[in-house]
Amino acid sequence: MKVFVLGAGKVGRALAQGLREKKVDVTLRPARKGLPKARIDADVLVLAVRDRELGPLAEKLAASGLVSRKTVVLHNAGALPADALAPLRPVTAGVAQMHPMISFASRTFFPTLTRGQVHAKGDPKAEKAARSLAKLLGMTPRTFAKLDTIGYHAAAGLVANGAAALAAIGEELLVVAGVPREEAPKMLGPLLRSVAENVEKLGFPDALTGPVRRGDAGAIERQIGLLRERLPEALPLFIASAWAQLPLARTLADAPASNFDAMETVLTRAGSAVAPTTKRRPAHGRAQSRRSAR
Ligand SMILES: NC(=O)c1ccc[n+]([C@@H]2O[C@H](COP(=O)([O-])OP(=O)(O)OC[C@H]3O[C@@H](n4cnc5c(N)ncnc54)[C@H](OP(=O)(O)O)[C@@H]3O)[C@@H](O)[C@H]2O)c1
Structure with missing residues (x-):
């Protein structure tokens, strides 16, 4: 599985490090560097940016033509449903929320993820990918049908x-x-x-x-x-x-x-x-x- 993490803040770095430890092919790109020049070659694109940046970033990515129809896109915000990434639906394989219920306080010290819970919810393929990533990280994926985010x-x-x-x-x-x-x-x-x-x-x-x-x-x-x-x-x-x-x-x-x-x-x-x-x-x-x- 190839994962592209856009956003090298506390969560982006911790997820990238955790996945690399599990031998996943991960590319981590700071969001402040802007969008990549080349098409994003990944099965999963994780947008690990601040909540208020998700909507504008989804629109920019959707218009850019950089994301493949085979790629699913996830965000890590707890307060937002998958719909925060709605502009990406027509041009990707689907979108989902992947929220780790873990406290990430640093860009260099990463908390233990094992046994942590992940709320994964969204379009079928994207939700499945979020659940797989959570399991790879030793975490438990959960989906609550009527969750008030x-x-x-x-x-x-x-x-x-x-x-x-x-x-x-x-x-x-x-x-x-x-x-x-x-x-x-x-x-x-x-x-x-x-x-x-x-x-x-x-x-x-x-x-x-x-x-x-x-x-x-x-x-x-x-x-x-x-x-x-x-x-x-x-x-x-x-x-x-x-x-x-x-x-x-x-x-x-x-x-x-x-x-x-x-x-x-x-x-x-x-x-x-x-x-x-x-x-x-x-x-x-x-x-x-x-x-x-x-
Ligand atoms: N922190 C937690 O405990 C936690 C837990 C679960 C979920 N989440 C969710 O995960 C997502 C990312 O959160 P995070 O804690 O990783 O946020 P963060 O550390 O603030 O990083 C998020 C983004 O903010 C940018 N950033 C960092 N410092 C900045 C500054 N001084 N000015 C402008 N931009 C700056 C980073 O840019 P670069 O990419 O260029 O470095 C990065 O893309 C959010 O949706 C959040 O709700 C957070």
């Missing part, structure tokens, strides 16, 4: 990018607690990895650990006290996170229900004490509305 992408972003931002705040808290900053990623990376393993193997609510699960309202109250004093900007997120943990903890029932009632009281008190003095009211607002919705 906006919601799907929001979920992926909340977990991947939210976790990175949460870890960055965790780093600030570790520094406040006396850990040298350069040590923090080394501590938090393996911690996140253990969460990832728990989520994958145990699912929810079992993946939850910690004082909220144990119904330890006193521990949460002390932590809130420290945050209020030493890192008040992190307090709304801390409280929102505890609110999000509470329904999981109640379902697990590792402590009497009265402990979780006490936890709610602590969080309600802390929330109303904090909201007016911080910039992060939306997080607090969400936490409160969750509570009032129960």
